[in-house]
Amino acid sequence: MYFLTDELVFPPVDEANEEGLLAVGGDLSPERLLLAYQSGIFPWFDNDSIILWWSPDPRMILYPGHIKISKSMKKVIRSNQFRLTKNTCFKEVLEYCSSVPREGQDGTWITDDMKNAYVKLHERGIAKSYEVWEGDTLVGGLYGVDLGYIFCGESMFSLTANASKFAFIKLAEELKAKEYHIIDCQLHTDHLESLGAQEISRQEFVKFLQ
Structure with missing residues (x-):
């Protein structure tokens, strides 16, 4: 196990254990996060754990051009039920991502320290x-x-059906137009796989x- 110090350095990624854990400790400074x-x-821990x-x-990734849009989702998009904005309420998105209950998960890994760190990156x-x-409501x-x-x-996060899927599809479409290589999805989920992500x-x- 590699224990980080104040030095801004990480060990080679191939030193991670079978589960993918590479190192512990360090800090959540913008410089360390970007590195x-x-x-x-990426960091992933809970309130009761060190970093x-x-x-x-x-690794789960999506090639932006490989996004899968179901017939029902195409209908949702055409209906203009939703509208998309970018970077208008970053902190609110963080709060919802940390607080909306998720099936099979107890609690959140988006701690207050994590929120503060990503706000600085933002x-x-x-x-x-x-x-x-949906109208004037963030969903x-x-x-x-x-x-x-x-x-x-x-x-x-989603407060109504298909809202996060709509955001992900729009993200992929935009990044395809900008010729981004991939979207990093980190870990496999059936939901991401259904949208075209692969390992x-x-x-x-x-x-x-x-």
């Missing part, structure tokens, strides 16, 4: 949010870290970062 994402590493840094193998133009509105959204060629998705090896993922 982590650029290296294929844990992960680089899983395999203030530097690195962390970004996509917001979904869904997502946030992540934008590396300029890869978007590292962090979390999504690649950590080695392949690091090549995208380089």
Whole structure:
């Protein structure tokens, strides 16, 4: 197990254990977070834990051009039920992502320290949010870290059916137009797979970062 110090450095990602845990400790400074994402590493821990840094193998990613849109979702998009904004209420998206209950999860990994850290990244133009509105009500959204060629998705929320899916589809469409390589989805879920995400090896993922 690698214990981080004040030095701004991470061990090679291939030193992660079988579960993908690479290192513990350190801090959540904007500089360390940015280095982590650029290296294929992300923080994931809860209020009762020290900071844990992960680089899983395999890695769940989406090629923006491979987004799958079901017939029912195409109908939702055409209905103009939702509208999309970007970076208009980053803190609200963070709060909802941390507080909306999720099936199979008890509590949240988006601690107050994590929120503060990502707000600082947002203030530097690195962390970004996509917001979904139904009328004047915020009903869904997502946030992540934008590396300029890869978007590292962090979390999504929905207060009404299809809202976060709408945000994810719009994100993929925009990033395809901007010729981004991939969207990093970190870990496999059936929901992400249904939207076209797939697993690649950590080695392949690091090549995208380089």
